[in-house]
Structure formats: structure tokens, C-alpha cells
Amino acid sequence: MKVGLVGFPGSGKTTVFNALTGQQAEIGYSGKGLGKTNLAVVKVPDPRIDALADLYKPRKTTRAEVVFVDVAAPPGVAGRSLDASAIVAMREVDALAAVVRGFPSTEGAAADPVGELSDLATEMTIGDLAPIEKRLERLKKEKAKPGEQDLLLRCKAHLDQGGSLRDLPLSESELQLASGYRFLTRKPLLVVYNVAESDIVRPLPAAVQAYLATHKLTAIPLCGQLEMDLAALSEAEQKAFLADVGLEQPAVNRFISSAYGALDLISFLTAGEDECRAWTIQRGTIAQRAAGKIHSDIERGFIRAEVMSFDDLMKYRSEVKVREAGRARLEGKEYVVRDGDIIHFRHAT
Ligand SMILES: Nc1nc2c(ncn2[C@@H]2O[C@H](COP(=O)(O)OP(=O)(O)O)[C@@H](O)[C@H]2O)c(=O)[nH]1
Ligand SMILES: [Mg+2]
Incomplete structure (x- = not known):
């Protein structure tokens, strides 16, 4: 910005x-x-x-x-x-x-x-x-x-x-x-x-x-x-x-x-051993559009977004445990991204 x-x-x-x-x-x-x-x-x-x-x-x-x-x-x-x-x-x-x-x-x-x-x-x-x-x-x-x-x-x-x-x-x-x-x-x-x-x-x-x-x-x-x-x-x-x-x-x-x-801006987050990163988007942005922030290929080949909240990750301390607790969601391209969502995008290459 x-x-x-x-x-x-x-x-x-x-x-x-x-x-x-x-x-x-x-x-x-x-x-x-x-x-x-x-x-x-x-x-x-x-x-x-x-x-x-x-x-x-x-x-x-x-x-x-x-x-x-x-x-x-x-x-x-x-x-x-x-x-x-x-x-x-x-x-x-x-x-x-x-x-x-x-x-x-x-x-x-x-x-x-x-x-x-x-x-x-x-x-x-x-x-x-x-x-x-x-x-x-x-x-x-x-x-x-x-x-x-x-x-x-x-x-x-x-x-x-x-x-x-x-x-x-x-x-x-x-x-x-x-x-x-x-x-x-x-x-x-x-x-x-x-x-x-x-x-x-x-x-x-x-x-x-x-x-x-x-x-x-x-x-x-x-x-x-x-x-x-x-x-x-x-x-x-x-x-x-x-x-x-x-x-x-x-x-x-x-x-x-x-x-x-x-400006009505929020952040979603990506996390991994390689990089932890905050991405700024307009509130109301859908998952597929948000993926485009990272790379246009991910937007184009969008399949699903795996989403967990920052608070859940902090509570369970690992992605595996968040999934085991049933707190990870698979969302489609129309999903409206929320502030603090931690997202893994699945996409075709
Ligand atoms: N007392 C006081 N003087 C200030 C303050 N901010 C700026 N100034 C003074 O106002 C003058 C103009 O500041 P400057 O930042 O150059 O303004 P600009 O022309 O808008 O870029 C300078 O002499 C500054 O020292 C402030 O918060 N308090
Ligand atoms: Mg000046």
C-alpha cells in the first residue's frame, strides 16, 4: 500500500x-x-x-x-x-x-x-x-x-x-x-x-x-x-x-x-518452515482473488484453500493438531477471507 x-x-x-x-x-x-x-x-x-x-x-x-x-x-x-x-x-x-x-x-x-x-x-x-x-x-x-x-x-x-x-x-x-x-x-x-x-x-x-x-x-x-x-x-x-x-x-x-x-484492509497469513508471511487484502476479498496476491498461477489454478484461524493454531500449537481437532476447513474459491486466516492454497500447475 x-x-x-x-x-x-x-x-x-x-x-x-x-x-x-x-x-x-x-x-x-x-x-x-x-x-x-x-x-x-x-x-x-x-x-x-x-x-x-x-x-x-x-x-x-x-x-x-x-x-x-x-x-x-x-x-x-x-x-x-x-x-x-x-x-x-x-x-x-x-x-x-x-x-x-x-x-x-x-x-x-x-x-x-x-x-x-x-x-x-x-x-x-x-x-x-x-x-x-x-x-x-x-x-x-x-x-x-x-x-x-x-x-x-x-x-x-x-x-x-x-x-x-x-x-x-x-x-x-x-x-x-x-x-x-x-x-x-x-x-x-x-x-x-x-x-x-x-x-x-x-x-x-x-x-x-x-x-x-x-x-x-x-x-x-x-x-x-x-x-x-x-x-x-x-x-x-x-x-x-x-x-x-x-x-x-x-x-x-x-x-x-x-x-x-x-481503508478496510485486513491480513491473511501463510506459514511454513520456509516463510511466514502477512498479506494485505481488502475486506471482502474471496479466496481465489487472495491467492492471486501470492502468484497469478495460484489464482488461475485454484482448487481449494485450506484455512485455519490464527487463534486455533496458537491454541493447538501445530497444523496437524488443528486438523485432528477438526478445526481446519477446506474452502472453495468464493470463500470470503477473514482477518488472521492462515491459508494453504491447493492449486493445479
Ligand atoms: N512545534 C512544532 N513544530 C513542528 C512540528 N512539526 C513540524 N514542525 C516545524 O514546522 C516547520 C515545517 O516542518 P516541515 O516538516 O518541513 O513541513 P513541510 O513543509 O510540510 O514538509 C519546521 O520548522 C518544523 O520544525 C511539531 O509537531 N511541533
Ligand atoms: Mg517538506
Whole structure:
């Protein structure tokens, strides 16, 4: 999964990027870091994988991964606008995390989180309207695909009224037509409310809470500065530091579990002496499709999935015992995979 950190200059995107990835990308307005897009891969913490590795002692342990992209504006872009290259970068990610400033800026400007959120929403709306209008213009000369013109007009009307395409119900065929546009306002959006050190355990301001409720959004409050310092420490030091400031988990853990929730993602697991591994899928994915995550050959030649739950395996401590207890199931291709399923796929070659 690829998550884009987006927001206006000075909101703390690069600071939050460093906090989530443990990197040391350059922060601030000046210097050569400005305008550089940063990218880093983070392994998804999953205690179930640790437990499986304990049981199987596999040669290899593979966690799910999240790629974080710090979408930077090029030099010269300041204030409350997103340039074309930022819009392009935003189209390429699976989910957006909007970083908003909750602390006084380096120039002393007061925080205006609701203003930033609504300006960001406007920028994304404009970003989605542009390709729709361009396509509608071309459809005056070209033949539309079935349903295309209707869909575009519906999307346009919805955006013109200030809505996001996330809230527009689309049929299966409309989803197909829309997928090529990679609409920004259709992408899952998480808000990262970047607070001052002094506000860290305070509830979100009422105005921010009201905005989130109206727009059905989730926010993760964190202090980028503090979390960035934390990410640079050893694991033991982190524990002491977290306890000190009254937090249970570092930002990256809180962020990833919120992101999985907001994106409706779950993990299934594969286990063996060779490898124990977590695979990320959308909730509702059927077994045959899930097999395709591992390899397209397994999806194509799918015969059956042998499924046991993580909890049963932990209880009986071996696959053989789980089978003897009658807790292993053979499922067909339409079986809807559940979070924590341990699966062996049987397939023709
Ligand atoms: N007090 C405080 N300052 C922060 C925090 N996060 C970022 N900053 C400062 O805000 C400025 C802009 O941060 P930066 O990460 O470069 O923002 P970007 O332009 O969105 O990438 C820098 O001077 C940071 O030190 C924070 O949580 N608390
Ligand atoms: Mg930056």
C-alpha cells in the first residue's frame, strides 16, 4: 500500500514522514530539501507474524509493507495551493494522509487546521474537476463509452456542490469507468493533526472534531516533532520516552492501524518452515482473488484453500493438531477471507 502525505508547505509533512519512517529527510523551508519528494518503505508491525515465526522458526519472515511518500511542492510554491506535480503525485497513491498544522508556524502564524482542511478539499475538488471537464469537452467530438457521459456529469454535479466522490455511490460498471481517473476525492483520506508538544494528550479542538464529523473523516493526532525525535531512539529508549509523555505506542503503529481501519484492509497469513508471511487484502476479498496476491498461477489454478484461524493454531500449537481437532476447513474459491486466516492454497500447475 502506498500512502501519500499531503498538505500545505510548513504543515509538517516531512517531519511526520521522518516520524513514521525513522528517516532523516531535511525539514524546513530553506535548503536543498525543499521540493524533494521523499519515499520510504515501512514494515507493518504485526504480533501474529512474530508468534508464527516463534512456532515455525522459518528461514524467512515477511511483513506487509506500507510505502510512505512525502509529496513536496517544488521551490517557489508557498501558501495554500497545490501545484500540478503534487496533484500528479497524489493520483499515484492508494490513500492520502492530510497533514495539517496544529502549532504556531515558524513565522508565528496561528494554527488554522479547519481552514487548511477545507482549502485542501477545494484543491482536490479542482484536481478532480479538471480531467472531467477536459473529457466532457472531448466527448463533443468523440463517442463516449456506454454510461460514461452520465457518470461524468453526475461526478461533476456532485463536486460542484462541494461533495467528495467518496460519498457518491457508484455501480460496478461505473467504478470500472471511473478507475482510470484515479480521483483524489475518492481516495481514502486520513487526517494527521500535527499538534504542538504541549497539546499532545489534549482532545482535538471542537472545530476540528466538527469538521471531521461533517465530512466523515478520521484524524490521528500526533506531534510530528516529538515523534520524529522518538523514531531516532532505540527500542528500549522509545518505551521509556513513550511512558514519559503518556503515549502507548509510537506514531507509526497508531497510524498504520488507523489506516487499515479507514481503508478496510485486513491480513491473511501463510506459514511454513520456509516463510511466514502477512498479506494485505481488502475486506471482502474471496479466496481465489487472495491467492492471486501470492502468484497469478495460484489464482488461475485454484482448487481449494485450506484455512485455519490464527487463534486455533496458537491454541493447538501445530497444523496437524488443528486438523485432528477438526478445526481446519477446506474452502472453495468464493470463500470470503477473514482477518488472521492462515491459508494453504491447493492449486493445479
Ligand atoms: N512545534 C512544532 N513544530 C513542528 C512540528 N512539526 C513540524 N514542525 C516545524 O514546522 C516547520 C515545517 O516542518 P516541515 O516538516 O518541513 O513541513 P513541510 O513543509 O510540510 O514538509 C519546521 O520548522 C518544523 O520544525 C511539531 O509537531 N511541533
Ligand atoms: Mg517538506
